[in-house]
Amino acid sequence: MRKIALLLALGGIAAGMSFMFSIGEQPPAAVLASEKKAPAEEPAAASNPDEAPVKSLVSGKVVLLTEALKQRKIVSYADEIKGQVVLVTREGDLLPIVPDWRGRALYQDERLRDRPVDLVVNRRRGVPWLQVLSIYTFDEAGVRNMTDYWCDICAIPMYEIKECECCQGPIRLRFRPQELPADLKRTGDLK
Numbered sequence: 001m002r003k004i005a006l007l008l009a010l011g012g013i014a015a016g017m018s019f020m021f022s023i024g025e026q027p028p029a030a031v032l033a034s035e036k037k038a039p040a041e042e043p044a045a046a047s048n049p050d051e052a053p054v055k056s057l058v059s060g061k062v063v064l065l066t067e068a069l070k071q072r073k074i075v076s077y078a079d080e081i082k083g084q085v086v087l088v089t090r091e092g093d094l095l096p097i098v099p100d101w102r103g104r105a106l107y108q109d110e111r112l113r114d115r116p117v118d119l120v121v122n123r124r125r126g127v128p129w130l131q132v133l134s135i136y137t138f139d140e141a142g143v144r145n146m147t148d149y150w151c152d153i154c155a156i157p158m159y160e161i162k163e164c165e166c167c168q169g170p171i172r173l174r175f176r177p178q179e180l181p182a183d184l185k186r187t188g189d190l191k
Contacts, residue, residue: 054123059119083107085097085106085107111173117138120184136178144178145177146176149161158171
């Protein structure tokens with residue numbers, strides 16, 4: 001009976017050690033050697049998640065995905081894609097936009113859609129989604145404008161529609177004539 005109790009206790013200690021090592025401590029070499037397994041096969045087309053994004057320029061018009069699909073006579077369930085936006089490039093490609101800290105403005109503000117835009121974005125190989133870094137719109141005269149939101153009281157820029165982060169007051173859509181960054185190049189698809 002004592003032998004069984006001793007074996008159960010040792011089993012519990014071993015399980016605890018395995019848990020301890022899984023949360024960050026380095027196990028002894030003997031434990032590492034006993035747990036070696038064959039490496040998992042990676043799909044040939046998988047991209048490296050640590051690969052650095054490529055900063056690039058894409059141009060076109062941002063539209064609701066439902067409208068872009070309807071124009072291409074593609075039937076979809078509108079409820080499932082409601083509110084999603086895509087960039088329709090000059091070549092006619094549809095590129096989805098990540099609704100993150102900067103891209104979210106294109107989801108929120110219809111004044112930024114259905115008009116010519118240049119988007120400075122991060123792109124990753126094998127990922128069609130655009131991570132927007134800056135938005136440039138064009139006025140009636142064709143002048144390129146850096147586009148963001150501005151608090152006139154605090155004099156700080158913001159990148160989505162909301163109250164000012166500082167004073168909690170109103171902000172406004174701001175257009176400033178500005179050329180593209182000199183180091184920026186127009187890039188094609190990153191397949």
